[in-house]
Amino acid sequence: MLEGLLIGLQTAMSLQNLLMVIAGCLIGTFIGMLPGLGPMSIIAIMIPIAISMGDPSAALILLAGVYYGAIFGGSTSSILLNAPGVAGTVASSFDGYPMAQQGKAGKALTIAAVCSFAGGTIGAILLMIFAPMLSSVALLFHSSEYFALMVVGLSAIAAFAGTGQVAKAMLMTVLGLIMATVGEGSLFSLPRFTGGYMDLQTGFGFITLAMAMFALPEALFLVLKPKEAQSADGEIKDLRITRAEARAIAPVIGRQSIQGFFIGVLPGAGATIASFLGYAVERSLASKEEQAEFGKGSIKGLAAPETANNAACTGSFVPLLTLGIPGSGTTAILLGALLALNVSPGPRLMIDEPQIFWAVIMSMFIGNLVLLILNLPLIPYIAKVLSIPRNFLIPFIFFFTLMGAYIGQNNATELLILVAFGVCATALKFADYPLAPLLIGFILGGILENNFARSMQLYDGVSFIWERPMTLGLLIIAATLIVLPSYRARRARLRMKGVADGD
Amino acid sequence: MALDRWIALILLGICLAYGYTAWFTMDAGLAPFMKRNPIWPSTFPKGLSVLAITACLVILFGLEKSEIKPAEIDYRRLHEYKLGQAIMLLCLMVTYALCLRPAGFLFSTTAFLFLGSFILGERKWILMISVAVIATVVVWFLVQEVLGIYMRPLPGMLGG
Numbered sequence: 001m002l003e004g005l006l007i008g009l010q011t012a013m014s015l016q017n018l019l020m021v022i023a024g025c026l027i028g029t030f031i032g033m034l035p036g037l038g039p040m041s042i043i044a045i046m047i048p049i050a051i052s053m054g055d056p057s058a059a060l061i062l063l064a065g066v067y068y069g070a071i072f073g074g075s076t077s078s079i080l081l082n083a084p085g086v087a088g089t090v091a092s093s094f095d096g097y098p099m100a101q102q103g104k105a106g107k108a109l110t111i112a113a114v115c116s117f118a119g120g121t122i123g124a125i126l127l128m129i130f131a132p133m134l135s136s137v138a139l140l141f142h143s144s145e146y147f148a149l150m151v152v153g154l155s156a157i158a159a160f161a162g163t164g165q166v167a168k169a170m171l172m173t174v175l176g177l178i179m180a181t182v183g184e185g186s187l188f189s190l191p192r193f194t195g196g197y198m199d200l201q202t203g204f205g206f207i208t209l210a211m212a213m214f215a216l217p218e219a220l221f222l223v224l225k226p227k228e229a230q231s232a233d234g235e236i237k238d239l240r241i242t243r244a245e246a247r248a249i250a251p252v253i254g255r256q257s258i259q260g261f262f263i264g265v266l267p268g269a270g271a272t273i274a275s276f277l278g279y280a281v282e283r284s285l286a287s288k289e290e291q292a293e294f295g296k297g298s299i300k301g302l303a304a305p306e307t308a309n310n311a312a313c314t315g316s317f318v319p320l321l322t323l324g325i326p327g328s329g330t331t332a333i334l335l336g337a338l339l340a341l342n343v344s345p346g347p348r349l350m351i352d353e354p355q356i357f358w359a360v361i362m363s364m365f366i367g368n369l370v371l372l373i374l375n376l377p378l379i380p381y382i383a384k385v386l387s388i389p390r391n392f393l394i395p396f397i398f399f400f401t402l403m404g405a406y407i408g409q410n411n412a413t414e415l416l417i418l419v420a421f422g423v424c425a426t427a428l429k430f431a432d433y434p435l436a437p438l439l440i441g442f443i444l445g446g447i448l449e450n451n452f453a454r455s456m457q458l459y460d461g462v463s464f465i466w467e468r469p470m471t472l473g474l475l476i477i478a479a480t481l482i483v484l485p486s487y488r489a490r491r492a493r494l495r496m497k498g499v500a501d502g503d
Numbered sequence: 504m505a506l507d508r509w510i511a512l513i514l515l516g517i518c519l520a521y522g523y524t525a526w527f528t529m530d531a532g533l534a535p536f537m538k539r540n541p542i543w544p545s546t547f548p549k550g551l552s553v554l555a556i557t558a559c560l561v562i563l564f565g566l567e568k569s570e571i572k573p574a575e576i577d578y579r580r581l582h583e584y585k586l587g588q589a590i591m592l593l594c595l596m597v598t599y600a601l602c603l604r605p606a607g608f609l610f611s612t613t614a615f616l617f618l619g620s621f622i623l624g625e626r627k628w629i630l631m632i633s634v635a636v637i638a639t640v641v642v643w644f645l646v647q648e649v650l651g652i653y654m655r656p657l658p659g660m661l662g663g
Contacts (some may be wrong), residue, residue: 052652167567168507171514171558174551178521181548188537188544193524223592223623224584225576392634395619398596399612403642406603407652415600419593430578431507449547456542486567 001132004350008358011057012366020062021363025370028069029382033077034393039070040329040436041215045400047207047337048407056341057356061363063334064317068120068367071271071313072375073382075112075306080105080383088271088309091279095294095301102297106239111299112306113376114241115253119307120368122257123264123314127321128361130265131350135322138347144455144464148474150448153325155478156267157437159485166485169437172428176438179204180445199413206336208405208418209442213435214329215401216422221429222394239376241299249303252282260308264315267327271309271316278308314364321345321357325444329436332443339443506578508563515559522552591622607657612639 011017024046031042046066050059074089079096092112099108141149154177158169182193183203194200256278263274282304283294294301319327324346326332338345343356350357375382405418425435455464455471466472525548533543561567576584595618602611616635625631646652 165567167558167561171511171555171562174555174558175514178518178548178551178555181551185544190532190544192529192544192548193521220589220592221576223589224581224586226585389625391620391623391625392631394592394623395616396638398592398619399616399638402596402599403646407646410652410654412600412603415603416597419596419600423593427506428510430576430581431505431510433507433510452547453542456546457540460541489567 001128004354004358005128005362007355008360008362011355011359012061012362016055017058017061017359017363018366020058021065021366022370022374024062024065025069025072025367025375026378026382028066028071029073029076029371029375030069032070032073033382033386034073034397038074038214038218039067040210040333041218041401042066042070043330043333043337044207044210044215045404047210047333047340048404050337051340052407054341056338056343056353057359059337059341060334060356060360063337064360064363065367065370067313067330067334068116068310068364068371069375071309072113072116072371075116076109076379076383077386079108079112079302081386088275088312089305090272091275091305092302092309094279094305095296095298098295098297099299099302104297107241107245107299108302109379110239110241110376111245111249111302113372115249115303115306116310117368117372118253119257119260119310120314120371121365122253123261123311124361124364124368126258126261126311127314127318127364131318131322131357131361134318135347135350138323141347141470142455142468143451143458144468144471145474147448147451147455148471148478149323150325150444150451152474152478152481153267153319153327154437154441154444154448155481157327157440159481160267160273165432166482168433170482172433172435173437173441176441176443177445177448179209179438180442181449185446185449199411199417204417204442205405205409205414206340206443208409208414209421210333210336210439211401211405212418212421213425213439215397215404216418217426217429217435219394219397219401220422220426222390222397226390245299249299252300252303253307255285256282256304256307257311260311261315263308264312265318265327267319267325270328270330271312274312274315275305275309278304310368317360317364321349321360322347324349324447326440329439332436332440336443508565511559511562515556515563518552518555518559521548522556525549525552588622588624592619595619595622604655605658608643608654609639609656610658612642 012021027046028039028042031045032039043063043066046063050062053059053062071088075092075096078089078093079100082093082097096108096112099105154173155170158173159166180203182200184191184201191201259281260271260274260278263277264270279301282300283291286294286298286300290298290300313330316326316328316331319325320331320335322345324335324344326335335345343349343353402415402418405414406412428435456462458464459467464471465475525545529545529548530543537543595615599611599615602614613632613635616638617631620631620634643654643656646654647656
């Protein structure tokens with residue numbers, strides 16, 4: 001591990017990559033602060049730039065920096081404006097905004113930055129320990145297990161993303177897989193489902209789809225319903241926290257970084273669930289008088305979600321880097337970018353391209369440090385972006401969305417596809433269909449089919465399902481994940497009606 | 504019928520067409536030697552179509568009950584939001600996509616940014632035009648010179 005660390009340090013400390021981390025964090029903070037633009041949209045917009053750099057470690061370092069910056073920027077806007085830019089920072093506004101109203105905006109931002117730093121750093125240490133372990137297990141996997149594992153991941157995402165509406169999330173996942181079959185498959189070199197259109201021969205562009213699913217609907221929502229940004233007036237000053245406050249939040253940071261990390265590792269859970277759960281856990285652990293403070297500007301109530309969401313972001317890199325299976329929309333977009341750069345994440349990544357793996361981990365440390373020592377003092381200035389009038393901001397968001405899709409392909413047809421899918425995605429969003437599963441399904445579709453095809457060929461049929469116990473076990477888990485939520489909901493309903501349970 | 508079930512109905516139509524292609528028409532063009540292969544190009548889509556149709560039917564018949572939570576935007580009262588602006592911006596984007604090649608990047612992007620803020624109700628003309636021009640030139644310079652991706656700057660007839 002020490003050798004790996006040194007390789008990573010060597011790669012990450014090169015001037016170019018250091019600049020990438022800093023640029024990524026700043027851009028992420030800058031855009032993440034704008035209400036309505038989440039990390040997924042920002043990363044999607046940044047991908048063409050990252051891909052055209054050509055160096056996978058630099059690209060991944062840049063994108064990871066953007067990811068961290070976006071989460072941090074999201075916390076800033078939820079603290080200052082009560083307008084979370086990112087779902088993962090909604091819980092931060094519960095206590096952060098009251099603090100800002102009491103004139104303690106500077107203190108709240110410092111706590112947010114320190115907690116993000118601590119959560120991210122502890123998360124990165126845990127990642128360093130667990131990723132090699134997981135990938136040595138993953139080396140035992142055959143293609144049939146990979147197939148089963150991806151099915152488990154996809155069903156977990158469907159089960160978590162659509163609490164109470166698993167069917168919708170499942171439909172979206174399958175739709176993503178269906179869209180991935182359009183175009184020429186690598187295994188057969190036959191055009192499928194193109195309807196004779198030449199433009200569909202290569203399939204749908206993944207950046208186009210990412211933009212259409214996230215950036216465009218979010219921007220359209222901003223147009224349709226202007227957010228009333230109520231600013232907690234007053235300047236941002238007094239960034240210091242006292243020693244007593246530091247002592248109060250230290251145990252919270254410790255607990256939440258570990259809890260957040262492990263929630264982040266689970267597919268489909270991610271930063272949002274980690275932050276809400278962290279808030280709830282810390283609230284129930286706090287003493288009576290501290291509990292009364294929660295929601296009115298408690299420092300513990302701010303520290304918990306901030307630590308948890310950053311640790312979870314780091315945790316979500318574990319399945320991506322070790323198994324090549326993204327657990328969240330953001331890591332799915334990162335996976336797409338990596339595949340475009342000719343890097344396939346998976347257990348072999350650590351062996352074949354250790355410099356990428358370790359450089360990403362090292363850049364996580366550096367990124368967190370940059371956020372703490374560079375972004376924090378700059379926050380009063382970066383926060384000025386919040387005063388850009390909406391009339392100028394929104395055309396730019398649309399423009400960058402279009403550019404992102406155009407630069408990658410240099411094809412104007414792609415823009416028409418983008419607008420068409422964007423309108424469809426907005427309609428889906430109105431009807432409360434989750435969009436992230438669609439994109440994850442789309443990105444995993446090709447890999448899933450290839451693994452399935454390979455195991456079919458090896459076993460000359462579907463017999464691999466029962467001949468390989470691990471595959472069978474994983475597929476049973478996947479089925480349980482889908483069926484269990486609706487079964488439990490049904491039982492709960494029966495109980496409400498007063499029907500006795502069977503047991 | 505609520506919007507989510509209408510969408511499920513539309514998706515069901517798409518999935519049926521997809522499934523029909525996968526099950527009945529796709530294998531016709533398969534080369535004879537490929538027919539000995541345990542997996543055909545249509546195998547995976549066949550499975551997907553069954554799953555998708557099942558999920559559509561579950562939503563359509565409301566087999567899975569879920570509590571209705573308040574959405575961020577209530578589509579039933581869509582006309583109360585700024586729908587006109589949104590539709591006009593979408594039309595602007597389509598126009599932009601169609602103009603980007605023939606009219607050149609510099610001209611169409613300036614017009615896009617200018618008209619975008621115009622649609623949103625901005626009327627400070629000088630500010631609007633200067634923001635649009637500066638941003639266009641900066642972005643073009645970054646993409647063309649820094650990233651090295653060619654984008655035709657001027658309309659075709661001017662030799663761009």
